[in-house]
Amino acid sequence: MTDSNRTKVIKALTVAGSDSGGGAGIQADLKTFQELGVYGMSALTAVTAQNTLGVQGVYPLEAEAVAAQLDSIGADLTPDAVKTGMLFSSGLIRTVAQKFRQYGWTKLVVDPVMVAKGGSPLLQQEAVQALIAHLLPLSLVITPNIPEAEILTGMKISGMADREAAARLVHAMGPRYVILKGGHDEEGAQVTDLLYDGEQFIYLQSPRIATRHTHGTGCTFSAALAAGLALGHLVPQAVHTAKAFIQAAIEDGLNIGAGHGPTNHFAYQNRLRGQR
């Protein structure tokens, strides 16, 4: 094959932390990109020592190291879409936002990762304001879970009316779309994610799967969304695929490790190939 007749390679970038256990963070993102046919790139913000039992250590990188990774990518490998995960500190948030502006990366999914499922902080408390001030205005989509939406808005969320009110408040902070994920609402047989574009609410529902193996669900969902956007899909379409991807990944959980296990990143494609 010559260079000129090669089909275009679609590329996505994740700016996030490493999960040594492979279920969340940069590892979940790259696996998801790959499964959805997108070439994955990464800029690491922090290394975590982590497994299905919890987070044993957090080692953030210097802002200079994060900036250097983004410059290397910006100079040579323009991503078709970008997502952020664990950003840890206000200094790293400011660096990342400045680089996104410098390179004009606007197809941006912000997963406002704050706390790991086991309760360990992945974002310093003082960094929430930096997220709101510097990153939310640049983002195309933000994907908070219910506790994250509560912290961003300062409101207590119980019930759908509260979720709609919170989505409106987060939307007013700058993102074009808000997806308020419903995984933490453990009532009822359905899990409802709410998509808000500033005008309409769209409810994405799926059967709630009774499992403790949900480590990395948010990372995987936002990576699938970014992959769809990189492929040129519009947000409502990309969200549907992301929801189907995470549903399959949770349903066919891998059952590894003694704690909260990872989702199955192979599941969505295995189903399409009829290999369930």
Ligand SMILES: Nc1ncnc2c1ncn2[C@@H]1O[C@H](COP(=O)(O)OP(=O)(O)O)[C@@H](O)[C@H]1O
């Ligand atoms: N038990 C579950 N059954 C089905 N889908 C789930 C379940 N838990 C989470 N999800 C889905 O996984 C994605 C991540 O949700 P959530 O758990 O709210 O976010 P986070 O992982 O950031 O805490 C959402 O699309 C949500 O609907």
Ligand SMILES: Cc1ncc(COP(=O)(O)O)c(N)n1
């Ligand atoms: C490096 C890193 N990034 C993000 C998460 C959140 O994942 P989850 O809340 O789905 O366990 C995590 N546990 N580790």
